[in-house]
Amino acid sequence: SQQGEEDPQALSIQEGENATMNCSYKTSINNLQWYRQNSGRGLVHLILIRSNEREKHSGRLRVTLDTSKKSSSLLITASRAADTASYFCATDEGAAGNKLTFGGGTRVLVKP
Amino acid sequence: ETGVTQSPTHLIKTRGQQVTLRCSSQSGHNTVSWYQQALGQGPQFIFQYYREEENGRGNFPPRFSGLQFPNYSSELNVNALELDDSALYLCASSGISGTGGREQYFGPGTRLTVT
Numbered sequence: 001s002q003q004g005e006e007d008p009q010a011l012s013i014q015e016g017e018n019a020t021m022n023c024s025y026k027t028s029i030n031n032l033q034w035y036r037q038n039s040g041r042g043l044v045h046l047i048l049i050r051s052n053e054r055e056k057h058s059g060r061l062r063v064t065l066d067t068s069k070k071s072s073s074l075l076i077t078a079s080r081a082a083d084t085a086s087y088f089c090a091t092d093e094g095a096a097g098n099k100l101t102f103g104g105g106t107r108v109l110v111k112p
Numbered sequence: 113e114t115g116v117t118q119s120p121t122h123l124i125k126t127r128g129q130q131v132t133l134r135c136s137s138q139s140g141h142n143t144v145s146w147y148q149q150a151l152g153q154g155p156q157f158i159f160q161y162y163r164e165e166e167n168g169r170g171n172f173p174p175r176f177s178g179l180q181f182p183n184y185s186s187e188l189n190v191n192a193l194e195l196d197d198s199a200l201y202l203c204a205s206s207g208i209s210g211t212g213g214r215e216q217y218f219g220p221g222t223r224l225t226v227t
Contacts, residue, residue, distance in 0.1 A: 001215075025150060033215060033216075035218075039223065040200055040221075041204065041220050041222070042116075042218040042219050042220040042221050043155070043204075043218040045215040045216065045217065045218075056159035079156075088154050088155075096147075098214050098216070099157045099160060099168050099170070100145075100147075100155075100204075100205060101157065102147075102156070103154050104153055104154050105154050
């Protein structure tokens with residue numbers, strides 16, 4: 001079963017626009033991570049936000065975390081065609097090891 | 113490039129057969145996790161190995177088994193293959209197990225098709 005649910009499932013925007021996707025989860029977490037996947041290849045780690053953090057930035061990426069609502073958002077500013085990919089949130093509940101529980105992903109298409 | 117490699121890239125097997133997938137972790141990483149990703153879905157955790165011992169398992173039957181070697185590379189074995197085992201199998205390595213809070217570095221995956 002999957003812990004998180006991403007919303008929307010798919011997103012189509014023009015180059016230069018911002019893309020926002022949301023993730024909700026069900027249990028307490030140690031941290032939440034966002035990954036990108038191009039065309040069924042391996043996942044690329046984007047950003048990790050710990051449960052005691054509320055916002056984090058990395059380049060054109062901004063992630064927020066609201067543990068009271070068990071939700072997170074990923075904002076990609078000034079999107080580029082190369083940002084076309086599937087984006088997944090993954091929660092680390094802090095159990096033995098650092099097992100990640102992924103959501104179903106948001107498929108983003110950035111049109112040139 | 114993450115430094116995590118997987119082999120083979122693609123594999124076609126027949127129902128009932130057995131398969132072994134391989135993963136080499138990133139240099140310095142002692143923890144390897146395996147995930148199964150069905151088409152159009154997010155990855156699902158199969159199990160994790162830390163210093164050659166299983167360190168957590170997801171909701172997968174015992175016919176999914178694994179090994180980790182002294183050099184921290186790992187194998188995933190699946191016996192009695194079923195059609196539903198068709199998926200992308202992802203290996204991920206990370207630096208420290210048990211502490212949480214670590215990003216994982218994924219390999220490119222092995223695409224398994226069971227016919």
